[in-house]
Amino acid sequence: MPFEIFKQQFGDLTEYVIHESTTENRCVIIPELGGIVRQLSLRKNLTLFSILKSPPTPQSLVDDTQSANELLFPFASRIPNGKYKFLGKEYQLENNETGGLNAIHGLVRKKPFVIGEQSIEPDHASITLSYNIEKSAGYPFSVWFSVKYSLHSDGRFTLEYHAKNIGSELCPVMFGWHPYFVLGDEQTDAWKISIPSSQIVAFDSNQIPIGKEPFFLERPTLLYRKAFDNCFIVDNGSSNAVTELISENQHVTLRIDQEAGEGKFNYLVLYTPPARDCVAIEPLTANVDSFNSGDGLNILGTGDVIEGKITVTLV
Template structure:
């Protein structure tokens, strides 16, 4: 195995093609006390930067369109602020996403109590793998893509007494696509409730949100109570795409899923750039979507989810894994 001209992570399970075909590299770098993994494509500069010891998050994602390399994710700018972040920037949300009121849920006739970790201690929010140390698995470098696999095992955690192996695969393709794929495997003896989501805040250059349009692939919005817990559904009737100027979103949508995927578009006409967030849909896949515009209005959170908010209680979209069974799904980002 020849590695001439490239520095690869000194870890097992690396597969690479012959050197003359390599345009990708995978390497380590320091971000303060944090150790990051970088997938980079030489000819375009496309890259993603992953932090295994902070819940496996993608801290940076840069994709090129034409002569411009766009940095697409807003995350805290320093190591300390990243560690201290409470806004879940780019975090993986598993085995549940969004809120569970009072941290209480009932599953198969039994009641469970999760830690109430939302600001104000009213609810459990965004799962149990945030800020956790993930394990680096296989690294793959091929002529047309490179990927890193990270994993975290959940074993008899507070409020979630199930054994589930969770993994995420980050892949950068030569055609400019970035793909986040996840898999969950029930490694225990009892059925386990499963929900997954991703929580990125997206940027398009230095523009503010009010300069953009968004195309949300949904005709139905979840109706929330004052605690942001679903109480029903109602039609979502807006232009497609719709201007974000003076509009504020903090909503969950049931996505249109007539095919096996749905695409949200974030559009900057001034820069002639569109970010496409494609989520797999269909049975067990990403059939829900949260859109949130933070008060600073310098980014938009677009969060594909496999189930509705509070699905651990309502069952809406919830995947229930029997012993030895698995579930997976993918989210794909690209620029046009």
């Protein structure tokens, strides 16, 4: 079989690698550090692209505060002052954003995930990881959260998440993925992007939603001198939404396909860091601060499950 799964060390961290020998496609996963994908390499013709930007050393990865490639659950983005109200009750989360102003990006970041099923088939290989949230501070609910990473022989990488309420009360859940994408050694200004949205979320000075506005931008549009730190509502009418990051110089397009529709990934955050060397393209299942607004929020009863899939390809 062309696929294999093996372990290797990255300093004191243990990595699991899914590798496909025909193309050299691979993804490198660190279960003990929030179940993140540290490296994702995909081939386009003769070129093998490493398409995720990650901190370069084990210690810098442990110390990272920018959520590079992290899984964000049971909420993503900011909750102002860490306070939210759910079913008439008020809750207080830790204000863990730099500066201590807000709660940000959930409760599973840098937590040790448990390795579950590992599967090798002729046309794909996958690893499933999980983490139990058990009545954390400010989130007194019990949720089993898992993610399945797969590499496919046709060059697709897929991330499938699954969340189940294993407690006795209704619970709010939101999921997001926070990858920083690169295309070779080019800077952001050389790329074009196609954003599957005609509505943008209006933020206050604390980047908390205060409304929605029409969004008009040529598809694709050159990123030269454009800066984003915005949330978008993906266009309705399709079962998926595709963001494209395009390098015409390298004749390659990165496609991020997020399932859309009821309960799925109907929001998208884009961020261009000041260094202009990568783009964060972050599919979300709900709007920023949905724990307060309810905008896109999934509410699970006892035993209820919510799931969704993100697909990454090079064309």
